[in-house]
Amino acid sequence: MNETFYDRCEWTILTPHEFRFTENLTYLSRSANECLFDIVDQKIYRALSFENEKLLVEISAVNETELHVRIPGRTEPIDKRVFDAVSAYIRSWFDLDTNLLPFYELAKKDPLLQGPVSQFFGLRNIGIPDLFEAIAWGILGQQINLTYAYTLKRRLVESFGERIEYEGKSYWLFPTPESIAKLTIEDLSVMRMTVKKCEYLIGVAQLIAKGELTKEKLLLANDVKTAEKMLTKIRGIGPWTANYVLMRCLRFQAAFPIDDVGLHNSIKLVLEMEMKPTKAEIQTWSEAWSDWESYATFYLWRLLY
Known part of the structure; x- marks a missing residue:
């Protein structure tokens, strides 16, 4: 569901069932040295720029699956162009338009993924839209x-x-x-x-x-x-x-940084291996992830970061 309710400088974005705001907020809070957004009292504050307009956006959650968006310090209504641009950015940032059901279904039967998807249910592949x-x-x-x-x-x-x-x-x-x-x-x-x-x-x-x-x-x-x-x-x-x-950024679900050290360490952790897996071993395990390699990687990364 991607309905949006708009009123002046505040609006609501409904998210898919497979979304948990706190899970994504925890991920975004992983570095104290993040400089592009702040998180205060369960609210995200981020500066955005569209064409020649720069504005501060506040994102919070009414409940786990409903985002509340506000433009702090603004009293006059924003125009539809800005509203659409901010909404699109948020949807892209949280990857709200991807249906995660097929990924969760395959992950339930996967020895590498069943643990991470259970632990981090509702986490999206937090993006970098620019x-x-x-x-x-x-x-x-x-x-x-x-x-x-x-x-x-x-x-x-x-x-x-x-x-x-x-x-x-x-x-x-x-x-x-x-x-x-x-x-x-x-x-x-x-x-x-x-x-x-x-x-x-x-x-x-x-x-x-x-x-x-x-x-x-x-x-x-x-x-x-x-x-x-x-x-x-x-x-x-x-x-x-x-x-x-x-x-x-591009949201190619089959993108797969197979040589990533973090991915290797995550697999080693899940399978309690003494040595890091070989590339050939990872290729064999990843055959079951076809067209979901990016999410499989992201969830395995989350065990470490």
Whole structure:
């Protein structure tokens, strides 16, 4: 069900039965160093930008399966264009338009998935709707731990992003590709990351700013392998980053970062293995996940993160 009830600057979004707000909130709370949203009293506060309009959005839950959306500090009604854009962003962020019933049915019989889906029922594959943000996060996270990746993201956002001030607090927006495309390696020295990553970020930003790389073009591929090849042709994007972006931004359910260390550690944990599984073993187990590899990966990741 995706009905929406709208009144001035507050509205309700009904979610699928297989959705639990607290489960998703717990996932979103996993890092104290998150810089793109705040969670206070079971409410999420996030700055969003649509065309030339920037606004702060508050998301809470009336109950586990009903989201309440509010624009804090706003007294006049928002127009339908902004309402539609905010609603679409929230639906995409929480992946509300994916029917999880088939995934849950197959997971009940799967030795690797039955535990995680029971433990985290209602968790959605929390997305990154913006293509540049998704690729940038993938690049920042290459070959480093998650804690340091969050540190790099904060440096990037607070050095080159814009912000909204509300009641004495800053709410940050991820830098636009246009703003990063104009930078030099020296400009990014504040990030204190490798020169290669700086080059990759600027290169991707330039492609997106020129319109040569878009979500629409990737979605038109209509096939996960074709879309993966389109991404891996870009300098700095390997198979892991490509599949991460296809999972979290493009919503290709068959995207599968099979070489991910976290995935290997999760499987090792579930099966109480002494050694990490081999790629061949993972390929065999994942045959039962056909077209649900992204959700299988996400739920297994959740055991660790």
